[in-house]
Ligand SMILES: Cc1cc2nc3c(=O)[nH]c(=O)nc-3n(C[C@H](O)[C@H](O)[C@H](O)COP(=O)(O)O)c2cc1C
């Protein structure tokens with residue numbers, strides 16, 4: 227019987243010993259057994275994870291997933307390797323293998339069954355360090371097709387018709403953005419991938435970067451061809467060392483094999499990508515600040531217009547999209563608008579929920595389905611109080627409203643945003659004033675200080691929230707909190723300040739009781 | 752801090768000694784020498800033909816750049832959303848009361864390293880320690896070589 231062992235060696239499983247596990251299992255590799263490191267397999271809370279694919283030569287290969295495997299205990303690892311070797315040497319039809327330690331995970335569980343993997347199609351399947359595997363999986367085929375057809379306008383039209391919207395947070399229509407950059411005069415244009423993923427609690431982009439970097443490069447190259455750019459940048463946060471290493475390697479491999487560089491795939495299209503590593507400033511995820519940072523300057527946002535499409539990196543027309551936005555493009559081109567349908571959204575599910583990890587679901591899936599059916603709900607004995615989406619620019623959806631479908635519009639109606647896909651579940655022990663204060667402290671620290679409403683406003687708001695938390699605030703303070711929120715929102719220069727009050731307003735709207743319970747009417751300011 | 756920085760040459764060359772490579776050069780400089788001391792910043796300014804103030808001003812904008820030598824060990828407590836919800840505050844409070852610096856451990860924080868399934872977590876000398884309790888964390892830190 228032939229076996230394929232896929233060990234997750236992405237950052238989360240790696241921190242639980244995934245790489246040690248892979249090395250120990252490498253000893254099992256042989257003529258009929260392949261062992262490889264792959265990107266995220268999904269349920270990070272059960273890591274380190276191993277997927278076993280057995281093929282007996284008849285019928286489909288069987289897939290099994292195992293979690294909580296041993297990683298540091300040499301005896302347990304040796305026992306695991308022995309057991310797998312015995313399984314490989316067994317000529318009979320595959321009987322489900324049972325690991326001597328760890329447990330089998332049910333692949334029919336809604337966590338897996340309800341996913342639709344477009345962006346993450348190859349993540350967890352292929353070895354992200356091998357361009358040979360990427361090519362065998364069909365990556366770069368859409369780029370090849372696009373180059374052969376050589377009809378940029380048709381590609382832009384397809385993206386527009388698909389309704390794809392930016393996955394970086396604001397949800398701007400991608401086709402429209404591409405069309406704007408394509409229309410700009412001049413021969414020199416730039417494509418930038420925003421891989422800054424600054425929202426705390428969000429790791430969808432990391433999953434793509436670590437698990438399938440070539441799909442991102444393919445998406446960027448298709449975009450560059452569509453808008454007429456020959457230079458590209460990927461701006462990735464320094465906190466992701468593994469993602470940086472894999473990107474570097476993937477770019478190098480793609481250059482070697484002629485999928486980046488000059489005369490790509492024998493066409494007249496030239497496109498090179500340079501990697502830029504951030505240095506820990508959240509505001510650099512904002513597009514105008516990101517451009518400054520790519521140019522080697524302080525990451526200070528500037529007013530728009532002019533938009534990056536008109537004046538971006540080095541003053542050139544620039545297309546900026548998020549990692550997941552680019553990674554959608556090959557899937558969209560492969561499927562066509564019809565089959566692509568409403569597309570998907572990748573979420574990172576964390577916090578007070580039984581199963582945490584990365585999922586990709588059809589756009590419009592209910593929040594309750596994600597958090598309760600797929601994630602298993604709150605830990606034993608607790609109940610869900612809220613789900614936070616959109617990070618420091620977002621808000622909290624209260625438990626009563628979990629039947630909301632995740633779409634840009636429905637989340638906005640609830641006072642939060644889709645955001646980039648971080649989803650943090652909070653249980654009934656959470657004080658929502660504390661959460662509001664947490665995000666305000668974050669925004670205060672990350673404010674670049676350029677405009678006064680954001681620089682001074684976030685400090686004031688933080689102070690007020692602290693006062694409430696310390697039970698030193700009176701009802702007038704609460705009023706001041708609300709009016710200051712509106713002021714900061716309306717007058718700040720960039721998205722950071724404009725949305726910094728959102729977590730406060732959202733918790734005030736849905737959890738006012740938490741605030742009122744902490745006021746003391748006699749307190750004097 | 753040494754007076755010459757030959758190891759920086761490859762990255763300076765890669766960016767053609769152009770000003771837009773400044774942050775890449777700073778990142779590499781810190782990786783190579785541990786921190787961005789004044790001699791290193793002056794060297795970078797000279798090589799990129801930038802005013803020293805521009806180099807220093809840019810570097811000071813970014814949280815990850817440091818201007819003093821690091822201690823022997825570093826312990827970064829993740830204070831991202833998931834870790835906060837799972838009790839990062841309590842870890843920080845306990846650590847703040849410990850004489851860590853005396854034992855060569857520098858305490859810091861980071862806003863999410865993107866492996867939130869291990870919340871609350873800390874990053875010690877670059878390695879992620881998942882699902883920490885204050886007892887386990889203190890015991891782990893005690894095992895570090897002084
Ligand atoms: C304070 C701030 C931080 C941001 N951080 C990110 C980020 O980490 N990643 C990202 O893709 N977009 C981020 N954005 C949104 C970008 O400005 C920009 O809208 C996005 O990269 C465009 O790509 P998209 O159209 O594909 O979403 C941020 C915006 C603001 C205001």
Ligand code: FES
Nearest residue numbers: 829831834863867
């Ligand atoms: S919040 Fe700590 S790793 Fe994400």
